[in-house]
Amino acid sequence: MAEFSTPTTEQQFAENFAQLKPVMNRTEALYESSRCLFCFDAPCIKACPSGIDIPQFIRQINSGNDTGAARTIYEANYFGNACGKVCPTEVLCEGACVYNLQEVKPIEIGRLQSFATTKVIKNGEKLFGPGADNGKKVAVIGAGPAGISAACELRSLGYDVDVFEAKAQPSGLTVYGVAPYKITNEETLAEMAYLQSQFGYNVHFNSAISSREELEKLENKYDAIFLGIGLGKTNELGLPGEDKINCTGAVEFIAELREFQHKVAVGRKVIVLGGGNTAMDAASESSRLGAENVILAYRRAKEEMGAYEFEYDLAKGVGVKGLFNVAPVEITGNGYVAGVKFIRTETKDGKVSEIAGSEFVEPCDMVIKATGQAKQTEFLSLIPGLKLDGKGRIIANAHTGQTSNPKYFASGDAWNGGAEVVNAAAEAKLTARGIHAYLSK
Amino acid sequence: MPDLSINFAGIKSPNPFWLASAPPTNSGYQIMKAFDAGWGGAVWKTLGVPVVNVSSRYGGVNYRDKRLVGFNNIELISDRPLADNLREIEEVKKRFPNHAVIASLMVQTRQEWHDIVRQSQDAGADGFELNFGCPHGMCERGMGSAVGQEPKVLQMIVEWVMEVAKKPVIVKLTPNISDITEPAMAARRAGADAISLINTIQSIVGVDLDQFSPYPIVDGKGTNGGYCGPAVKPIALNMVKNCAQHPDIKLPISGIGGIENWRDAVEHILLGASSVQVCTAAMHFGFGIIREMTSGLEQYMVEKGFNTIYDFVGKALPNVLHWEDLNMKYKVTANINEDKCIGCQLCYTACEDGAHQAIKLNAGTRIPEIIEENCVGCNLCSLVCPVEQCITMERTDDATQHLTWKERTEAGTAPTEFNDEKAGGRHHWVPEPSAALGKERHKTLPGKARLYSGETVLPTEA
Structure with a gap:
């Protein structure tokens, strides 16, 4: 007997793929936030790749300032809601919570985070906006966590941003690769819509950039190009029979x-x-x-x-x-x-x-x-002067994300070889500032 | 088994736990239910000329997710006709002859006092509690705390009561006064049999941030109320102690204020109370809390070898001294139990910002270290530490010396001038003020200023 019966309706699917981290209600958020110790130099912040000031946003939730909490989260990480749900918090913030050392259940940081962000997304609360127009343009290739995060940060710095996405929806693997019991499509897309309404970047869907000509057009039109292209298809194993159906x-x-x-x-x-x-x-x-x-x-x-x-x-x-x-x-x-x-x-x-x-x-x-994703080396070879490391990863400056072709910057899986949403979001923010520093020279 | 029963100024009760005069004692129904649950006595909701109350009567103080650590009310005395209350008193006494039923009273004229005392004792009340404490609504009418704050008026009214009372008279005192012992002595002079304290503290428990009105809100407005609940226990304990230690009072004390479990009750008793009254906890959790209170008290008495309540009434009083009589040679130093430490560093930041910079952080570990020579033994770190028995205060003097402030003053070794060499902090190390600048600013920067690698960006030197 199978563990689950085959879902045939949307509702059965939702039941079989019930959310591991459902959104908290206000009472649960109050109880959970009350447990936070407000550690000095908190280990949870250090364990967060995007360095969210976790004790601060938990304290804000506890004092009824949910909007302020969301601001704290988004200031550090534009994928705040997604990360609260899809991050491997067990090995990041929650894994670092000092309660673990006391054999007490760590604070449910991820769920508290999504509690605050869900609220502002639902209410469409205006927290951020584009910076004063600086007259410069950046093209972002890929609307995944890296691309969208870079777009948000660049908009806040006053850049005109066009995002080019091969697929029909934004957020990359958040909507195309994460297990459905971690986050729903609706939740993912709601955050994407929220970010776009806050920052006002343009996204061109079904617009794969795959030829030298297309790249050239971008190079001519934009002051910098951000590569948030992620990884490619599943690696071939080279086994006989690999082409069989199923x-x-x-x-x-x-x-x-x-x-x-x-x-x-x-x-x-x-x-x-x-x-x-x-x-x-x-x-x-x-x-x-x-x-x-x-x-x-x-x-x-x-x-x-x-x-x-x-x-x-x-x-x-x-x-x-x-x-x-x-x-x-x-x-x-x-x-x-x-x-x-x-x-x-x-x-x-x-x-x-x-x-x-x-x-x-x-x-x-x-x-x-499930044997890993191939790198997009063929596409990357179309970019003049772009260097890759031995594993096919883009080589870029650790602090600015600038590649060996000074006009191109990179973040996310194509750079780090494949990591979490939070890594891409954090890297992209840094890289966007790298682009800003480069174009402000 | 220890004997929990008491004889409080002539009022007998199977245990020292009484319900205080308040909403839980509004009716015979409630009091019978309470006695049925195990309460030893009840002070009836104050009788007098029945009042009319407003709707929206209580306000609460919550701490994080804990509800009602403080509570206030703007409800007045009984709004039921006196005859109804008296009939029910009679009925309760008939059913529970060995339980204490005390009539709380509040009226104005001598004649009214005489009438209500007579009628209450005819109904079978075991004693009276004169409500000179209510700090809202009644005081504006010249009753309640308006009486409690004027020892002379209080004394006069108690004298009126004593003229007709055949049952013990308890005077309930208001804490809304600078020296609680003055009304207590007035009660004593007038011949009262006992005192009870504290009544509620005049308060505003909170302000609605949207309606700009204090809680509880009555049609957009509010008024000050009477504060009670766990938060007032420390104030009550101190006042109970003041009355218990005063040589001119020497009256049985019924302790009231913040009692929610057996420990709170024992604390009141150790400071001189020989009965205790509970209200907020019963309003919050219902009468069922009495089971924990009696079993806890019993267990404590067994463990301590106390046979009756009187074995420990006031037992802590000899240890409550004036500050000037404390031994200044006694010294404790904080000690961090490294095996238990979870590295939250609350002790570090508390000592650093709130005390004496006597805790330091070392590279490579989250376990802080006590700088013994800076530690003044203030206890702060041990109080903020979230782990039981992780930070302990260890005695570090040799326990052979004893010197009090009083003795120092008498011996002329106390500092007397602004820049006295004998100042206690004269040789304490404190960091240079400018060493504070930028020291930990990077740790309080928003997340966006941190590097993705998990490191923090240090602020550039200005």
Whole structure:
């Protein structure tokens, strides 16, 4: 018996993908904010990549100044609402809360954060606005956390900003890649609409920039170009049978899930390949879509998985079974996926080696590859003088985000190789100031 | 099992917990319910010429998520006809002959006092409590605290009461006075049998920020009320102590003010009360709180080996001295238990900004360190520390010396001049004032000024 029955309606989908961090009501926010100790030089602030003054906004909530709390949050992080819901707070702010050392439940910082931001978004409260027009223009490629954050900051500094987005909706992986039980599409898009109404940047959807000519046009028209392009498709594994029907990449699977929700079909028995957070998400999501068996196959030992412990716990909690020390050799089946041929592995002195003769086939009718996203090196090669590191990441100044082509600046996954929404939001703010410093010279 | 019963100035009660004269004692129904729940006595809601009240009568003080740490009311004395109250007093006494039913009274003329005292004792009241405390509504009419604030008037009225009272008379005192012992002595001179204190404190519990009106709001307006609840206990304890220690009062004291659990009650008793009265806690949580109060009191008495309440009435009084009699050679120093410390650094910032800069932070650890030579033993760090028994105040003198301010003054070793060498802080180290500038400003900057890496941007030197 499957853990979840297959959702066939919007409502069933919402039930299967119930929010892990539902928005607090005022009473809950009052109780929770009352517990905050207001630490000196608080560890939670240090643990936040965007450095939100957490004790300050919690104190503001506690004294009934929810609007002020939202301002504190947004001053540090334009994805304040999204981050409150999708951040791995267990290993960031909440993980740093001193209550942990007393074996007391840490403050629910993420939920308090979203409480304050949800309120201003709902009420459309005017907190920010564009700065005085400075006559300069910046093009932003990509409307993800990096691109939108950069657009907000640049607008507040007085720049004219055009954002070019290949897809139909803003927020990047927040709406196309995050697990649906972390944030809903409505919540994500409401924050995007709020930010755009506050700052007034232009977003051009379905407007992929993919050729040298298009880049040239931007170079001629804009004073600087911000690259918030993120990563690309799921890495190919190079296995025989990888092209079979029902063998898909996790990024593509999740994007489809976010867009089509209960209309997405999942196999009866799903094998997810990988040990990172995206693998946990894909496994969890398969189970919530009604798959009877979900196996998480990882080539190393359980302890070596890159995923956060709480993410694995979450997957286990919805019935996902782990299969460790196995490497996929082949996707079997005749046209459709019918199984994965694995070979057992062992880890010695940190090195994984296959155990000869240990092959076996695990039958399944769907394979999801959560084996990382490819870098967009082909596109990046169109930018003259742009240097990448050995892993295909854009090389940029750590404080200004300026790349080796002085007109181009970067933030987010394309720069950091793939991190959280909060990292992209924080980097983009810094980079926007880098652009400002460069163009103010 | 210890004996919780009391004989308070001749009023017997199975335990020392009485409901104070207030809304919970408005009717026989409520008092019977309270006795049924375990309360030892009740002081009936003040009888007199019935009043008419306003709607919207109470206001609260909340602290963070804790409701009603303070409470105030603008309700007056009983609004029910006297005959109804007296009939119910009789009924309660019939059903609960061993419980204490005390009639609280407030009238104006000598004749009215005589009438109401006679009628109440005929109804079976075990005693009287004269309400000279109510600080709102009644005082403007020359009653309540208007009487309590004028010892001569108070004495006269008590004398009128004593002319006819055959049952013990308790005088309830108002705290809205600079020296509570003056009305207490007036009560004593007039022959009262006991005193009870404190009544409520004149207060405004809060102001509505949108309506610009004090709470509780009556049609957009408000007035001062009477303050009570947990927040007033310290004021009550001090006044109970003042009356209990005064050599010319020597009357049984019924302690009132901020009593919500057995501990509060024991504190009142240790400072001289031999019965205690409760109102706000019963209004907040209902009569059921009595179970915790009696069981806690009983347990305490068992642990201390006390057989009756009287074994510890006033037991803390010998330890309450004047400041000038405290031993100045006694010295405590803060000690941080590193195993328990969670690194919130509240002690650091409290000492740094609110005390004597006797705690420092060291690189590589969030556990602060006490600078012993700067520590004056003020307790602040141990009070703000959120972890039980993490910061303790350890005695650091050798316990062999004793010297009080009084003795120093007499010996001529106390500072007497503005720049006296003998000043206590003369040789205390304090940082240079300018060392404060920019010291911790980066830690209070908004998040936007911090680097994404989690480090903070130090402000550039001006």
